[in-house]
Amino acid sequence: MELLKRRICIIGSGEAGLHLAYALKDDFDITVMERKSPDQFKKGRIMSTQVHFGPTRKREKRFKMPNWEDQPLIESIHITIGNEKLFVGMLQEPALSVDQRLYYSYSINDLIENGVSFRFEKVDKEDLDILLEKYDLIIDCTGKNGPLFPFPTEESLTPFQTPQRKCIVGYFEGIKANNPLGVSVTVLPELGEMFEIPALTEQGPVTILFVMVVPKSDLDVFKGIKYAEDFTLKMRNTVQQFFPDIHTRIDEENFALTDDNAFLQTAITPVIRKPYSLVKNKLVVGCGDSVFLNDPITGQGCNLSSYCAEQLYETLMKYKDSKWDIEAGEYYWNRTKQYVTEVTGWTNAMTKPLPNHVVQLLLQVAQDQAKADEIAEWFANPTKAYEAFFLNNIN
Known part of the structure; x- marks a missing residue:
């Protein structure tokens, strides 16, 4: 029995x-x-x-979770500090955002x-x-x-004891994807960060614009916005002012939220x-x-x-x-x-200013694709990022 x-x-x-x-x-x-x-x-x-990086996708396969592999996969991490595009690192295993x-x-x-x-x-x-x-x-x-x-x-x-960033998120149509397809990370010292993420929605492929705002900085401009149309306008203006690379890829006529519920403001x-x-x-x-x-x-x-x-x-x-x-x-x-x-x-x-040794590492890596790929892998294997930040392990 x-x-x-x-x-x-x-x-x-x-x-x-x-x-x-x-x-x-x-x-x-x-x-x-x-x-x-x-x-x-x-x-x-x-x-x-x-973003489900390689190790997460392996666990999803292990537990026979739904398979989204017929969708466009995220291959890379694009790193920008200020207005200077430093490098594109390739991921060992592609990632996915649904x-x-x-x-x-x-x-x-x-x-x-x-x-x-x-x-x-x-x-x-x-x-x-x-x-x-x-x-x-x-x-x-x-x-x-x-x-x-x-x-x-x-x-x-x-x-x-308080949130270190305000999180501003919108799922948008009308943005030409970066090449190779990847997550773009832009760090604006003392202001915040922008993460551009290709994703799949019920409406098809879209681009997530995720602004992480240092409270009370010049990037802190979304307070009080409650409606999709106002959010879209504010995001367009913010991208134009602070994130010129993304702005060059926006199709002004078609730039819009995927739906009226496709935006969010929160703080953690x-x-x-x-x-x-x-x-x-x-x-x-x-x-x-x-x-x-x-x-x-x-x-x-x-x-x-x-x-x-x-x-x-x-x-x-x-x-x-x-x-x-x-x-x-x-x-x-x-x-x-x-x-x-x-x-x-x-x-x-x-969430704090990048340590000097990490900034120097990012600047050095611009001419070394193998090192760039290693830094991209920080997001899939955070242990490597921890070692670089705290153990000065940059080899």
């Missing part, structure tokens, strides 16, 4: 929640609690930017077709006692607004938490932004969520036939701690 599968409740179906639902569904009885239906995701406002509205809605429907139970309702803190009784484990994947459970803050990894206070806790003598764990929330400046949000989901999967498989207790929680944290520390260290450093 087959033993009953242990019951796991995943709260939230963002990057971490979806990775875990796919990874765990064959070995456990999975229920996902999500306040938005697939249709609400699809018709709603954009939630973020996203509008999360499309990615989430498609994945949820696919999971439902494959037998995963979804409950489309908001979970409040007063609901947690009932869930604790009903399930063997709860995984908090509530994202940037979480967590629901009291995961303790890791003070050494949480130096900021980074906070890193220990991703496990005992609540009423039961282990609860967190995964993704609910416990590992970094500034978006290095584009690591979905990649860190994917990484930590895989580490949690490995933990739960190791303890599949054992008690899920503090030992299991500590094992999960030990698997993730070094990587989380390196991603967080690099990300926090990027």
Whole structure:
């Protein structure tokens, strides 16, 4: 007689929640609690930017997540400081960006077709006692607004008490793609950064313009904008004034948001938490932004969520036939701690003026394609970026 599968409740179906639902569904009885239906995701406002670098795409293949490989892939990273284009580094493995509205809605429907139970309702803190009784484990994947459970803050990894950037995002048509197809990173010292990201939406290929603004700087001009038409006009003017390379590729007649919900303004206070806790003598764990929330400046949000989901999967498989207790929680944290520390260290450093040795490295690399490719790989393998910033490892 087959033993009953242990019951796991995943709260939230963002990057971490979806990775875990796919990874765990064959070995456990999975229920996902999500306040938005697939249709609400699809018709709603954009939630973020996203670039799935090579390691994340490998994890998606491992867990048999939906395949988007027939879409244009991101091959490169273009680096500009001020108005000087320094170099284009080629990625070892191509990356991909899919509008999360499309990615989430498609994945949820696919999971439902494959037998995963979804409950489309908001979970409040007063609901947690009932869930604790009903399930063997709860995984908090509530994202940037979480967590629901009291995961303790890791003070050494949480130096900021306020947002370091304002995040201004729009998904646009009418921009000629850069060549080779890639993510463009423009650093304007003391003002902020621009990330230009080719992406796939339900309407087809688009360009994400993601401005990270130092508060109260000359780039801080989007405050109070609430309507798509006003946002488009302000972005056009901002690009013309501060980002001339992108402006030369704009088709003025066709430059527009993909839809009226394709823009976003937000600000994030980074906070890193220990991703496990005992609540009423039961282990609860967190995964993704609910416990590992970094500034978006290095584009690591979905990649860190994917990484930590895989580490949690490995933990739960190791303890599949054992008690899920503090030992299991500590094992999960030990698997993730070094990587989380390196991603967080690099990300926090990027919100400050670039260290002189890093600036010198970027300037030197302009004439060395192999070195340029190594720096492009920082985004796929943040450990290398951490070493360059903090260990002066530039070889």
